[in-house]
Amino acid sequence: MRSLANEWFEIVKGKTIWTIFLVPLIVAVLFGYLFSNNQINETHLAIIDEDNSAYSRQLINNLDASQYIQVDQVFHSAMDPNMLFYNEKYAAVLYMPLGLEQNRYTGKQTNIGLVLDNTIPTVTTFVRQGVQEVFTTENTQNGIGKLKAMGLSDEAAVATQSGLALQQRSLYNPNSEFIMISVIGFMTTLIVSFMLKNGSAIIPRLRSEGLWEEELSRPLGILARPLPYIMFTTASILLAMGLLKQVGGMRFAGSPMDFLIPTFLFTSVTYYLAMAVTWTVSNPDKAFGRTLFILIPSSLLSGLLIPVPMLPAILQTLSKFVPINYYLKFVRGIGFRGGSLSYFPQEMGMLLLMQAFLFVIIGLLIWRDKRRLAQQTAKVESPTPALSKGISTV
Structure with a gap:
């Protein structure tokens, strides 16, 4: 009983009791909010409408009215769907061929293509x-009996009843392989952890x-210190990607040189961010704990745990300021989809802005520390008033 009483008082007098109660509550609230959207609404869809008819426009309006779809742009000439996927502006492309409206009224079936970016299968x-x-609603609106009454044969009536045949094609990761989802996510988390440490x-x-x-007398030297880490980490990431491709069969269709530049920039931003956050820490052993305030939000907002489109709107906005989010876009856009660096001006611009902002912050921190050091030196070197008075008397 005495041991039990000792432990009881130990819990009550310290912070343990607050940890026991608060941690589960915080986790419940946080993850409950993160997973509050159990489905993705208004997924971005591009449409290639070669028919450009009244009926095709009606179908586009019906698609845009769906809670799951947001028609962002309609093209009226043939184009390669891959061009629309590289920077993740669209999740799918729908192709409406020429003759769609004519086939509807002549009782012929039309094959409509749906091309899906399957690098994020949940989306x-x-x-x-x-x-x-x-399409199911559209096909059932025309009753077979009404069509037969109009003089169509049974075959034509059935064809018109199912006049729209959806031909689906999943690109880049058709089998939803784990190496392109879970393995990349796990490896990215480890790499970021090492960089932050x-x-x-x-x-x-x-x-x-x-x-x-x-x-402090060499500010450029301070800014140069992370460079060896940045170069070695970039080389390590490229080597790991190569091994995943050769050993694990991971798809990597883009140019390694195109992937090198954003990877180097991502590692640079991460290292300088870790350096800025732990600027005032006096002991290396205590520094890594502070970087958890970077690692945890980054994991939650980058799509590693849950796809970004499934996050609440405010968290989707915050994810635009997470460096890992852009790195994963480059992995999918250049590696999996085979796009070139020219398709990512906004993503590269954001990383460059982050890097410039961190340089400014670190510059201000250096200036502040130099100013404090100068004030302390002046205070030590200047004599006290009493001592000054005694010296002048003599």
Whole structure:
């Protein structure tokens, strides 16, 4: 009983009791909010409408009215659907061929193509469901009896009843292989963890070793310190991607040189972010704990845990400021889809803005520390008033 009482008082007097109650509550609220959307609505769809008829426009309006679909753009000439997938602007492309309206009134079946970007299978599931619902409704609106009364044969009436045949094709990851989803996510999490650990130790190590005052006299030297880590990490990522392709059979259709540039920029942003966040930490052992405030939100908002389109709207906006989100876009867009770097001006621009912002922040931190050091030096070197008075008397 005494041991039980001791443990009871130990829990009550410390922070353990708050941890026991608060952690599950925080996790429940956080993940409950993250997974509050159990389906994806308004998935972005592009339509290639070669028919450009009144009936094709009616179908487009019906598709846009579906809760699962948002028709963002309609093209009226043939084009390669891959061009629309590289930067993830659209999740699917619907192709309406020439003669769609004519086939409807002559009782002929029309094959309509639905091309899906299956690098994120969860997203395409709902757009596929939305298109199928619209086509099923459209096919059943024309009754067979009414068509036969108009003089159509049984064969023509059945063809008109199912006048729209949806031909689906899943691109890039048709079998939903884990190596292109779970393995990439797990590897990315580990890489980011190592980057945060190494980047967070740079400034605290200089402080603990007593080299910080000397280093402040060389600001460019401080900015250059993460460069070896950045180069080695970039090389490590490229090597890992190559091994996944050769050993695991992962699809990598893009140019390694195109992938090199954004990977280098992503690792650079991550290292400098870790350095800025742990700037005031005095001991390397304590630095990594602070980077958890980067790692956890990054994992939640980047699509590693749940696809970004399934997040609440405000979290989707916040995800635009998460570097991992852009790195994964480059993995899917350049690696899986085979796009070139020219398709990602916005993503590259955001990473460059992040890098410039971090340089400004670090520059201000260096200026602040140099100013404090100068004030402390001046205070130590200046004599006290009493001592100054005694010296002048003599």
